[in-house]
Amino acid sequence: MSKLPNVTTSIFTVMSKMATEYNAINLSQGFPNFPVDERLTDIVSRLAKENVHQYTPMAGHPPLMNKIATLTQSSYNRTINPDTELLVTAGATQGIFTTILALVKENDEVIILDPSYDSYESPVLLCKAKPVRVALNDDYTPNWERIEKACSAKTRMMIINNPHNPTGKILTENDFIQLKNLLEKYPDIIILSDEVYEYITFEEKHISAHTKDFLLDRCVMVSSFGKSFHITGWKIGYTIAPEHLMKEIKKVHQFLVYSVNSISQFAISEYLDIVDVNLLGKFYQEKRDYFQKLLKNSRFELKACEGTYFQVASYANISDEDDVTFCKNLIIDHGVAAIPISTFYSDHKDQKLIRFCFAKDDFTLESAAKKLSEI
Ligand code: PMP
Ligand code: GLN
Numbered sequence: 071m072s073k074l075p076n077v078t079t080s081i082f083t084v085m086s087k088m089a090t091e092y093n094a095i096n097l098s099q100g101f102p103n104f105p106v107d108e109r110l111t112d113i114v115s116r117l118a119k120e121n122v123h124q125y126t127p128m129a130g131h132p133p134l135m136n137k138i139a140t141l142t143q144s145s146y147n148r149t150i151n152p153d154t155e156l157l158v159t160a161g162a163t164q165g166i167f168t169t170i171l172a173l174v175k176e177n178d179e180v181i182i183l184d185p186s187y188d189s190y191e192s193p194v195l196l197c198k199a200k201p202v203r204v205a206l207n208d209d210y211t212p213n214w215e216r217i218e219k220a221c222s223a224k225t226r227m228m229i230i231n232n233p234h235n236p237t238g239k240i241l242t243e244n245d246f247i248q249l250k251n252l253l254e255k256y257p258d259i260i261i262l263s264d265e266v267y268e269y270i271t272f273e274e275k276h277i278s279a280h281t282k283d284f285l286l287d288r289c290v291m292v293s294s295f296g297k298s299f300h301i302t303g304w305k306i307g308y309t310i311a312p313e314h315l316m317k318e319i320k321k322v323h324q325f326l327v328y329s330v331n332s333i334s335q336f337a338i339s340e341y342l343d344i345v346d347v348n349l350l351g352k353f354y355q356e357k358r359d360y361f362q363k364l365l366k367n368s369r370f371e372l373k374a375c376e377g378t379y380f381q382v383a384s385y386a387n388i389s390d391e392d393d394v395t396f397c398k399n400l401i402i403d404h405g406v407a408a409i410p411i412s413t414f415y416s417d418h419k420d421q422k423l424i425r426f427c428f429a430k431d432d433f434t435l436e437s438a439a440k441k442l443s444e445i
Contacts, residue, residue, distance in 0.1 A: 073195070074196070080188060081188070081413040082409070085397065085407050085409055086098055086099040089401055093405070094401045095406050095407065096407045097406060097428070097430065097434075097438055098407040098427065099409070099427065100235070100380065101427070102300040102302070102379075102429040103431060104300070104431040106301055107299070107300070107341075110341045113340045114333065117333055117336050117340075118333065123333065125328070126329045126330075126332050126335055128320070129153075129158065130156065130158030130335060131158065131336060131339055133339045134336070134338055134342070135152035135153075135156050136152055137343070138152065138156060138308055142310065145268075145347070146278050146281050148281070155311060155313055156309070157309045157310075157319060157323055158306065158307075158329075159308060159327075160305045160327055160330045161296055161306065161307045162292045162307040163307075164323075164327065165308065166189050166262065168309070168322045168323050168326055169262055169290045169292070169309060169311070169319050170227070170262070171322045172315075172321060172323075173227065173260060173290070173315060174197045174226050176197065177199065177224065178199040178224060178225075179200045179224040179226065180200070180202065180228070181217060182201050182203050182229050184206060184416050185236060185237065186229070187236075187264065190229050200224075202220050202225070204216050204220045210237040211242075212245055221252065221256050223258075225256060225258075225259050226260065227259065227261070227262055228261055229262045229264065230249075230261060230262070231264040232278075232279075233376065234377075235378055236380050236409065236411055237373070238373075238374070238376055238377055239376055240274055241277055242277070243277060246277060246282055249261075249285075250282070254284075259288070261285060262289075263278075263285075263289055265292065266293055266294040266296070266297045267297055269298050269350040269351060270351060271351050271376060271377035272354070272355040272375070273376065274376055278291070279291050280310070286312065287312050290311040291309065291311070292308070293307055294306075295307060298350060299341065304331070304334045305331070306331065354379050354428075357428045357435070358379075360428075360432065361381060361426070361439065365383070365439050369385075369387045369388045369445060370384065370385055371386070379427055379428055380425050380426065380427055380428070382423055384421075384423055385422055386422040388445055392410075392412070392420045393410035393411060393423060393424055394413070394420075396410065396424065400424075404444075406442055408426050409425040410425075411425055426438075
């Protein structure tokens with residue numbers, strides 16, 4: 071008997087594989103295609119010959135942990151104790167999985183907003199807990215009335231993703247006020263805040279869970295250096311949680327991976343001394359603006375994008391096909407790969423929307439836009 075009967079191969083794998091097969095321009099799975107900062111690759115080259123190849127301590131390479139604490143302080147004015155409140159993980163994915171496995175029990179309920187990134191539901195099911203999907207509003211803002219109706223004494227956790235994949239939406243001060251009101255009524259609910267795109271916001275500033283006092287004692291925050299340093303393949307992220315939750319998370323972590331890739335941790339630790347994460351928003355804002363400009367005369371209708379490196383587009387003016395079929399044909403007939411938005415919904419709601427990743431060099435964006443504008 072399958073423990074996850076409804077799980078199939080991830081749409082990111084399916085679309086990237088098809089893009090390779092058909093030699094299409096891959097704007098589907100989210101990863102940058104431009105070179106990594108040479109200062110970082112230089113650090114790796116030098117470190118490779120040094121004594122960096124054995125296990126780090128379980129929770130992470132201590133200098134890296136201190137620098138993550140410094141980063142959290144400078145970005146959000148939050149002081150964390152790296153010894154008790156921080157864990158370096160194999161990407162945010164492992165942080166999410168480990169957190170859910172450690173904190174959610176059988177028959178608990180976990181609120182997951184719809185649409186959502188695909189990593190949340192399976193770990194909940196593996197805990198024999200119940201994912202409770204709550205639809206976002208049509209403009210992708212959280213519907214706090216619906217969320218409150220979905221909460222009960224069984225609710226153990228609510229997962230928020232800010233900035234949001236796939237919609238590029240970010241939470242507002244008002245959302246946090248609503249969340250505070252909700253949590254006052256439900257003192258046992260903990261928040262899992264997936265903030266992997268925390269440094270990729272544009273006109274509006276990112277509001278992190280770190281900055282909200284009412285969350286500090288009941289929120290697990292996950293982030294990823296994959297997004298912040300254009301190194302998705304390194305799979306290094308981190309999780310910050312109050313000690314009473316982190317104690318439980320570490321218990322699972324030590325048997326899931328024990329510790330994560332050593333040389334990457336050493337390299338990121340050194341890189342954090344010289345890199346400025348605050349430049350990332352501007353960098354991707356220019357990419358977003360350029361991509362939007364390139365598609366201006368196409369028949370795609372582009373939705374607002376406040377953060378992340380994803381652009382949602384409607385093809386309702388182009389085709390009646392469902393979005394999965396449209397994406398497959400887009401690869402086969404037009405040589406561009408995208409992600410169908412229905413795959414982020416629990417009921418696979420087709421709205422003729424697809425997601426493009428614009429974390430690409432200008433030539434790739436120009437070549438893709440040329441093809442997309444000819445449709
Ligand atoms: N959360 C979200 C919202 C993501 O988009 C991703 C990956 N793209 C992850 C988590 C996983 O991050 P990582 O690759 O560091 O595991
Ligand atoms: N998070 C990436 C995206 O949204 C994909 C990561 C993966 O393939 N699991 O495209």
